[in-house]
Amino acid sequence: MVSERGGAVDIVGVSHGFDTGSILSVLDDVTISARPGEFVALLGPSGSGKSTLLRLVAGLDRPLVGEVYLDGAPIRGPHWTRGLVFQDPTLLPWRTVRQNVGLGPQARGRGAVDVDKIDAALELVGLADFGGVLPAQLSGGMAQRAALARALVNEPRVLLFDEPLGRLDSLTRRDLQGELLRLWRDRGFTALLVTHDVDEAIVLADRIVLLSPRPARVLEEVSVDFDRPRDPTDPRFVELRRAIFDVIDNSAVER
Numbered sequence: 001m002v003s004e005r006g007g008a009v010d011i012v013g014v015s016h017g018f019d020t021g022s023i024l025s026v027l028d029d030v031t032i033s034a035r036p037g038e039f040v041a042l043l044g045p046s047g048s049g050k051s052t053l054l055r056l057v058a059g060l061d062r063p064l065v066g067e068v069y070l071d072g073a074p075i076r077g078p079h080w081t082r083g084l085v086f087q088d089p090t091l092l093p094w095r096t097v098r099q100n101v102g103l104g105p106q107a108r109g110r111g112a113v114d115v116d117k118i119d120a121a122l123e124l125v126g127l128a129d130f131g132g133v134l135p136a137q138l139s140g141g142m143a144q145r146a147a148l149a150r151a152l153v154n155e156p157r158v159l160l161f162d163e164p165l166g167r168l169d170s171l172t173r174r175d176l177q178g179e180l181l182r183l184w185r186d187r188g189f190t191a192l193l194v195t196h197d198v199d200e201a202i203v204l205a206d207r208i209v210l211l212s213p214r215p216a217r218v219l220e221e222v223s224v225d226f227d228r229p230r231d232p233t234d235p236r237f238v239e240l241r242r243a244i245f246d247v248i249d250n251s252a253v254e255r
């Protein structure tokens, strides 16, 4: 799926680590590309380096080796064209939902957003009637919708999702997976979704990049080339799930 709104992301030869007394190697020569408007899942075990990788694409950190590009230009810092949605909604508890949604762009130096845009974003995620309430009055799923609205109000070209549905119950999670796909289709942004959930990756993505345990390197990339909505009991789904676990198991044997 090619889109005019979505940005092209290129992660090229990225290695990264942290000085924790000794050097902790976290990313090992990672190269991943996402075409404009593509939905790419980055699938790897906990602690493999997925969040670190996403932070580099967000521009919150610079890679020690290699480079990350948006539409061919090196990413040098955070920018409103690249939105980030975390596992926790990180809403300010003393601000209303509407104020929280309006705060993202201001914090990124884009100036105040008009209320119409904020309300449009809230409408988009099904929170039209909740702009005036405080985050404490929202359920977990609603809070995550608000976090989504906060990212969407910027009309980002790339949305980076760091296990955004990880803390939700399975029914709410299923609901929001559908919502994510609808927004992605409507808005045309490029989506990079970090997850450790194989089924979630298959439900959502055009392409799945399998990452090894830390230090993360790309084990394999698989296309998910059957239509959405994807039913976990569909034989193609079952087969792909098995193929993915095979790659993961074989990589464990290699080590």
Ligand SMILES: Nc1ncnc2c1ncn2[C@@H]1O[C@H](COP(=O)(O)OP(=O)(O)O)[C@@H](O)[C@H]1O
Residues within 6 Å of the ligand: 018, 019, 020, 024, 026, 044, 045, 046, 047, 048, 049, 050, 051, 052, 053, 214
């Ligand atoms: N700022 C940091 N300083 C030191 N170690 C870090 C830092 N950020 C992450 N790590 C370490 O890097 C590894 C990968 O972390 P992370 O990218 O959060 O993995 P994932 O998101 O796949 O669970 C972990 O061992 C974590 O402890």
Ligand SMILES: [Mg+2]
Residues within 6 Å of the ligand: 047, 050, 051, 052, 162
């Ligand atoms: Mg993480």
